[in-house]
Amino acid sequence: MPSYQAPLRDMRFVMDEMFDYPSHYAALPCGDEASPDVVNAILEEGARFARDVLLPLNQSGDEEGCLLEGGEVKAPQGFKEAYQQYVEGGWPSLAADPEQGGQGLPPSLAMMLSEMICATNLAWGMYPGLSHGAADALRHHGTDEQKETYLTKLVEGVWTGTMCLTEPHCGTDLGLIKTRAVPNESGAYAITGTKIFISAGDHNLAENIVHLVLAKLPGAPEGSKGISLFVVPKFMPDAQGNPGDRNGVSCGSLEHKMGIHGNATCVMNFDGAMGYLVGAPNKGLACMFTMMNAARLGVGIQGLGLIEASFQNSLSYARDRLQMRALSGAQAPEKVADPIIVHPDVRRMLLTQKAFAEGGRMLVLYTAQMLDIVEHGKPGEEKERAETLLGLLTPIVKAFLTEVGFECTNEGVQIFGGHGFIKEWGMEQLVRDARITRLYEGTTGIQALDLLGRKVLMSQGESLKVFTKEIHKFCKTESDNPALKEFVEPLAKLNAEWGELTMGVGMKAMQDREEVGAASVDYLMYSGYVTLAYLFARAAKQSLVELEGDDKAFYAAKLNTARFYYQRLLPRTKAHAQMIQAGAGSLMAMSSEDFGLGFEI
Template sequence: MPEYKAPLRDIRFVSHELLEMDRHYAQLPGVEEATPDLVDAILEEGARFAEKELAPLNRVGDTEGCRWEEGAVKTPAGFKEAYAAYVEGGWPSLAHEPELGGQGLPESLGIIINELVGTANWAWSMYPGLSHGAMNTLEAHGSEEQKQTYLSKLIEGSWTGTMCLTEAHCGTDLGLLRTRAEPAEDGSYRITGTKIFISAGDHDMAENIVHIVLARLPDAPAGTKGISLFVVPKFNVQADGSLGERNGVSCGSIEHKMGIHGNATCVMNFDGARGFLIGPPNKGLNCMFTFMNTARIGTALQGLAHAELSYQGSLAYARERLQMRSLNGPKAPEQPADPIIVHPDVRRMLFTQKAFAEGGRMLAYFAAQQVDKAKHAADSDAREEAEQLLALLTPIAKAFMTETGFEAANLGLQVFGGHGYISEWGMEQNVRDSRIAMLYEGTTGIQALDLLGRKVLMTQGETLKRFTKIVHKFCQQAGEDPALQPFVEPLAAVNKEWGELTMKIGMAAMKDRDEVGAASVDYLMYSGYVVLAYFWARSAEVALRKLAEGTDEEAFYRAKVATATFYFKRLLPRTRALAVTMTAGADNLMQLEAEAF
């Protein structure tokens, strides 16, 4: 298994030097306590916990998996103890309100910690990870009684949370769901139905599990307009806050999966389980989007996590593995062969992983910065700007980062050659674990429809313009520096083309709505490459400035410039093909009758 080492130097580069998080925190009401010294101390301790407590359990979770015994789930050896240490360290409460037991630190800092935890052991990280979505949903839409009853315990970490949406007959199309919610005389509801693919649906790591469940009231209208949201605990909670009898919810089985074996993916049966309405009746999907958006940013981190773990593993191997000689002559004449890192194709694979991991980190942290602003900014215009940027970037981050994370994981395996296919190295586990990220919380195709259809075309491009203006302003400011021309000129060109392609697709869609679906995935991937190009150009600007000023970390900053150069020369040109395919029209996809396939 690759030995995970938290990339603290790059994390500090992105947060302190690129995004100026220190200044960002100082300007936000309510998070002023996030001083540089405190942030660094939290990062150091988070890195230690990830490296020492969680990383050693990554392969354990894969080989042992979870066990279903008489309706209950047993987690792999060490998982329960690691969770107890996580709670004792106060990690669940990091970015939540102090009045409910939280530490009141910014959400962006919590997202950085989630990266460390997730890269060390993604399957384990999903247990507390789902809880954050449940917390955010209750915080935004729960009653005061629900917050006191459930939210405080979730923040404390003694309870965990889940998101129960999917049913066997309906995946993304939630309008088809059948789970029922019957009103009871005491004001509660009786929830009946079966949910599938419920991550962390049952386990032995916490006292109670709080399920956030979508269901239909008896008089609900059909479709998505008739969905309500409920909180359903595994154990009923008594008036004094203590746990009462077992509720009518149980794990019917756990799925046998391709990867993330250490996390229990459950079939959950609700048999008249006692639940309580969250938010207004028939507005459950609106409320659930709070959870889903949290989960989508978390899933974007999964793409980053698998790219980073793959890069670390394959880089270490490429430095040690001896095979063939460099085409330009021996680089290690004292050895029987050269390390494979000297070969151009191995460099291509390493650079690609590095560019996606470090570029994804920039995008994820920038999105996290917008989460802070949307929640804490004193100015309403600043909050609105942040919310609009998040609306655009969330589907891009979720889909693009998971697609490129899977690509990076496969490249990492490829660097190992045949050894990568063997379990003991851990690279094939990383590939298997990464594959789910493109499926759950909305597939790449669903994210692409959301981006192009809802976020861009339905706003007449206004949401897109909020980001393209940022890129345009950067290009104007940086364009005067000759050293930045290799980055600024191609960035300005694709930024301009992004708007032109959007208009072209929009015009075609006015005649045939299938044009949106035909273009959407290519459009999203194009968007992702442009977004990362902006961050790599900014990264190059910072690195070149540091080198010009003089630094004792010359190798680090030269690597930034080299990776930015690789990105612009080798990865950004993928937009050329995407520009062609996204405008190829729907006719070539729809011309064949379904029966003729």
């Protein structure tokens, strides 16, 4: 069975040493609660919960899957009990508003817990995970009554939430939804329609489920301007706020899917279900984005967690498995063969995992500080800046970390060789689970359009400049630090190139909008690599300072990981840069028919 230890040492490095989280927390209104002691205690307790409660259920949950029986969904054995422990431990309310019964800790802290949960049991983690988006939507757009009725229960964790967006004929293009909401005399709405791919749509973990549902009002405008958001409980709350009568919503079937078997992916049928409008009529898309942005960061963290899980088990296998001698001669002559970690190509794969885990963690914790400020900071310049950076980095967190997450879980399989393909070892499950992260809450292609089209070009490049200026400043400050030259020099060049590439696409896009789509995914990946390069340069700077201290080995390893990243991963930007510049020509030249001429006769 796979093992897992939360990377607490590395988390502390990033939080305390790189980004000075103690001061960051102290400056937040909620900072008193987030003292270093409390933070450490929470991380350590979370680490135990993930390792001791969630990890043992990961393989069994995958094997067993979910069951739809008599209209009710059962999660795999043990999932319910684990969820009870989770609720009893107060975990759901960690970063929630004290007004709704939350503990009011900064969201960044919940994100590090989320990494641990995703690393040990992604399918389980999605039951509480989906509640965050639902809660965010209610918190920002719900009435006081809705908050009292639903949000407090979500915060407590006794109820869970869903996001019901997708329908059979539309996923990305939500303007096409057919689900209808018909007002009745009480001011409520009768919701009718079919939603698919609803994660945690039904299950036996919580006593009630709060569905956040996109639907169309009678006579609503066409397309995405005619979407409204509704809250639809599985059981109607009674006068005491407890689950009462069953509402007209039920799970029609469970999807059979590649991975995350332990999570119920439901077809949800709404058959005149009672629902209540959240936010203004026809303004559902904005509410939806509130849910979506939280969910997107969450999916990026799923990528990060899976990388760490795959890395730890790959490392352990690479130390144990004896196979061949090192090319330069036996390293463990007392054994029948050398452990495969002696082989440079195995090390290349391990270091790829390690670099993306540590780089991904820096990216998440950098972004998390922005989220903390957006959520808790005082209005002003700093908050505006944080909003801009959060908007810019969210699609990168989501898409870049899931793309490299899929790569890294596959490196895990590769390090295990043929054994990686066998279920027993647990490495192939990580690949199957990781596969969905590139798809849901907006595919990589959609994130890329969000980044390049919506965030960068629509702001005339201003949002990007907020970030590239920060990088430029760092490079300038460190320009005469010879020990950092190997990082700062290429970083400065890439940072400049990032701006030039953006300008280039922007110019072309003025002639032809298709140029945005043609460049978008390569642009997103390029942006991800440069962002991590900046963060690794900062990590290297910090490590150089500590290199003569007590924990020398840790900092030397960090420095080497940064070096590996620059030498063996960052060169991928060269390919992406050229592909960004290649333009739309070869993509758009062929007609739809011409694609099939090799086999359609």
